[in-house]
Amino acid sequence: MSEVSIYWLQQVLNALQLSSIYALIALGYSMVYGILTMINFAHGDVFMVGAFLCFLAATLLDLPFVPTLLLTMTGAALLGVLIERLAYKPLRNAPRVSAIITALGVGLFLENLTLAFYPYPQNVPTLIENINWDLGGVSLSSLQLIIISLSLTLMLVLDYVVQRTPVGMAMRAISWDKTYVPLMGVPVDLIISITFAIGAALAGAAGTMYALAYPVIDPYMGIMVGWKAFIAAVVGGIGNMRGAMIGAFILGGVEIMVVAVLPSTYRDLVVFSLLLALIVIRPHGILGQPRVQKV
Amino acid sequence: MNNRLSLFLKLPVLAAMIALAGCDPNAHNADTIKVGAIVELTGDMPAVGASSRNAAQLAVAEINGAGGIEIGGKTYKVELLIEDNAAKPDQSAAAANKLITQDEVVAIVGPNASLGAIPAAEIAEANQTLLVTPWSTNPKTTLNTTTGTPKKYVFRACFTDPFEGRVLARFIIDKLEAKTAAVLYDVASEAPKSQAELFRQTFEQLGGKVVAFEAYTTGDRDFSAQLTKIRSAKPDVLFLPSYYNDVGLISQQARRQGFDKTLIGSDAWSSPELVKLAKGAVEGAYFANHYAADSATPAAREFIAAYRQKYGKTPDDVAALTYDAMGLLFAALKAAPAPERQAVRDAMAGISGYPGVTGEIRFTPGSGDPVKSAVIMQVKGDQFSWVMNAAP
Numbered sequence: 001m002s003e004v005s006i007y008w009l010q011q012v013l014n015a016l017q018l019s020s021i022y023a024l025i026a027l028g029y030s031m032v033y034g035i036l037t038m039i040n041f042a043h044g045d046v047f048m049v050g051a052f053l054c055f056l057a058a059t060l061l062d063l064p065f066v067p068t069l070l071l072t073m074t075g076a077a078l079l080g081v082l083i084e085r086l087a088y089k090p091l092r093n094a095p096r097v098s099a100i101i102t103a104l105g106v107g108l109f110l111e112n113l114t115l116a117f118y119p120y121p122q123n124v125p126t127l128i129e130n131i132n133w134d135l136g137g138v139s140l141s142s143l144q145l146i147i148i149s150l151s152l153t154l155m156l157v158l159d160y161v162v163q164r165t166p167v168g169m170a171m172r173a174i175s176w177d178k179t180y181v182p183l184m185g186v187p188v189d190l191i192i193s194i195t196f197a198i199g200a201a202l203a204g205a206a207g208t209m210y211a212l213a214y215p216v217i218d219p220y221m222g223i224m225v226g227w228k229a230f231i232a233a234v235v236g237g238i239g240n241m242r243g244a245m246i247g248a249f250i251l252g253g254v255e256i257m258v259v260a261v262l263p264s265t266y267r268d269l270v271v272f273s274l275l276l277a278l279i280v281i282r283p284h285g286i287l288g289q290p291r292v293q294k295v
Numbered sequence: 296m297n298n299r300l301s302l303f304l305k306l307p308v309l310a311a312m313i314a315l316a317g318c319d320p321n322a323h324n325a326d327t328i329k330v331g332a333i334v335e336l337t338g339d340m341p342a343v344g345a346s347s348r349n350a351a352q353l354a355v356a357e358i359n360g361a362g363g364i365e366i367g368g369k370t371y372k373v374e375l376l377i378e379d380n381a382a383k384p385d386q387s388a389a390a391a392n393k394l395i396t397q398d399e400v401v402a403i404v405g406p407n408a409s410l411g412a413i414p415a416a417e418i419a420e421a422n423q424t425l426l427v428t429p430w431s432t433n434p435k436t437t438l439n440t441t442t443g444t445p446k447k448y449v450f451r452a453c454f455t456d457p458f459e460g461r462v463l464a465r466f467i468i469d470k471l472e473a474k475t476a477a478v479l480y481d482v483a484s485e486a487p488k489s490q491a492e493l494f495r496q497t498f499e500q501l502g503g504k505v506v507a508f509e510a511y512t513t514g515d516r517d518f519s520a521q522l523t524k525i526r527s528a529k530p531d532v533l534f535l536p537s538y539y540n541d542v543g544l545i546s547q548q549a550r551r552q553g554f555d556k557t558l559i560g561s562d563a564w565s566s567p568e569l570v571k572l573a574k575g576a577v578e579g580a581y582f583a584n585h586y587a588a589d590s591a592t593p594a595a596r597e598f599i600a601a602y603r604q605k606y607g608k609t610p611d612d613v614a615a616l617t618y619d620a621m622g623l624l625f626a627a628l629k630a631a632p633a634p635e636r637q638a639v640r641d642a643m644a645g646i647s648g649y650p651g652v653t654g655e656i657r658f659t660p661g662s663g664d665p666v667k668s669a670v671i672m673q674v675k676g677d678q679f680s681w682v683m684n685a686a687p
Contacts, residue, residue, distance in 0.1 A: 014519035130551060137354070255520070
């Protein structure tokens, strides 16, 4: 392979790794918005708690990778359901602003709770043995392979659940109409809880993989990553799950490619300008449908 | 009812009055000298703050154990007031303000990282209070930003970035016989940014070539795009003037991408935490440092033994420099006619040579920057071993 193509293939791999983590988090934003038309701003902090759960499972319980991942996803799912039941459910009929402010409050609570236990950045142990494969000059690490393939698997499973199962059908039905769907015998509260559980479990999986790829974690790590995942969800069309995945791959791709072509100092400026331009052209995101306000 | 209510209202007021009486600034013991310390206890580099605090407390315990400081025929004990700046610029300025106006300290030691030392130094200069930073290498710390002349009240115990850049550039070209280098640095942090720029300048003056000059921003965790770019530029060495927590992430990601060239670091690497965070990815790397615990002078050995006994670990360079900054301050206090801010500052400026743990500290007249040598260290296992000395 020529040097130029090796360089670009390597950057594509970098972009895939970063984007798959963004995508898992973006899905949670989009699912909750789809069903409740509410932006769950605590979602980035659920991702952070996921990273800390991974750290705890790996250090205190000394677990290997697969049990750590399962435990983290379960813990995050429980946290998601708990947040919905305690903080959001009482406000379901309140003005939407109240719910958003509550979400911000839950996020701050999670950050400061973690800060109380771990005021210093923590070092996550290596759970996946590092192997580097040299594919004709392009370097692929075992961690990269696991992150990319696991994220794609989780996304395919989710897509199947939402498009092909009764639970998924109920989710889509509730997001379409909340007045008549309960009359058809769909248990709204249960379906909303399941939505939160799935979204949080994906954030937990993302937290685990992030903690393994970038093994220094701190209580504020969820803020920036959460924002970026939220932007990815908006770019893809918030409420649309395939859109969230596409948005995440666009965001991660642009982030990496801007550095690959331009001086790295301009990264965030260029990335966010491009995304802003995209939103101007397509206000509802790439796959989003304009919602008609019913009076 | 009314009475009970008014009692409830009065109680906190009464409690506050009692509390205030207890810490009335005029009521403190007249035989103590208050010294402030601003350290990075929380935030991105807690290991730096902990080392600095430990060394400052050790220095104060030693001087008080020896009876205190005699100034103008009267003996004073030293009282140390420690403030955390969370490794942030705004909190550093706030801590300096509090120590100067509220606690009325005679002088301040710290902050250590340049991003905090620069704003704190501005506050100290404006309030005409002596500030000695142990570890801040950025030239701006001791320079007046508007006139470009040296600040009057700010001194440091360490060498500066231009010197460090020269030492590293010369080491890479002469000893490692490398011709090309890449740089990856934090564009939003003062010391790493100035070290990166000054390194590029001197490395190219000495005949080397910087083939990649890449940046990231504080808080970034993914450096893969920059590292791929650096790898494809094929440098002989990679210079990473970042703090130890970032180096841990960058070095591991570089190795995962198959980058196997020598890594070069700055004095911001020297925390023992580095080896733990990098998990072997910095093995064999070289970095510039302020002192080497294994090639120390008798005075330094005494300090290292005392520090080990008290805290159970070998002092890193921040600890050694903080100890020297405290030592410089005590020397200035001893030479001053009275324990007052202006007198202490004047005595500090008059110090011609101080035998510190990190070597001889001499101030060039009219400047707060000392002339002193650096050492080059290499990471071997979980130890840093001494490679060579570099004279100014």
